[in-house]
Amino acid sequence: MVRVADLEKGNYWRHLGMSTIVGADGITRVQLTVSDELLQFYGNLHGGVIASILDSAIAIAVNQQLDPEEGATTVELKINYLRAISEGTLWGEGKVIKKGRNLVVAQGEIKNDTGEILAIGTATFMVKQMTR
Template identity: 65%
Template sequence: MVRIADLESGDYWKHMGMTTVPNVDGKTQVVMKVTEQLKQFYGNVHGGVLAGLLDSAIAVAVNERLDSSEGASTVELKLNYLRPVNEGTLWAEGKIIQKGRRIIVGQGEIKDDSGNLVAFGTATFMVTQLAR
């Protein structure tokens, strides 16, 4: 199984400033501080940043369900943006809706520091067998 620390240690996660923390229910959340580098022209966090954060949060939930011989890749992502964010910290959490042998469907949400829902969506991951 891919450890969550392995995901977190990747260059993409470092570049985006994402880290993980367990929430009060023991579920893993992905946390990201809003920086100037993550904002678009109008001063809000870029939609692609939010999409990457949501995908990463669902990926954490997916990886928690894989066995040691499996990997997974996103094959579809859909999200709805509900409110702009231009400061603070974003908190994302994913969960699995359905896990089959080849396809995993998850959903997730992103909230701001005040607990306001910023975005939510779904993702489909393809399960692959890792080379040994």
């Protein structure tokens, strides 16, 4: 099983500047501070970065539901961008809706420091048996 610490060690996570924080409520969230390098032409955070935070937050929730011999990969991601983002710290959180033998359906949201919801999404992950 992939652990949260393993996800964080990935080059892509480091490239974007994503990290995880375990809240007082025990929920693991993805954190990202907006930087100039992540803004698109119009000065807003690139939609791909928002998608990455959301996918990563949902992946954390999914991975916490897997058996030790299982892994999972995203096969579908649907996002609603609710507000333009140009600064601040973002928090992504995911939750599993249904885990089946082969597929997991989950949802997530991204909020800013004031708790305003900036994007929401749903994802489907394929469960795979890990081979060593």
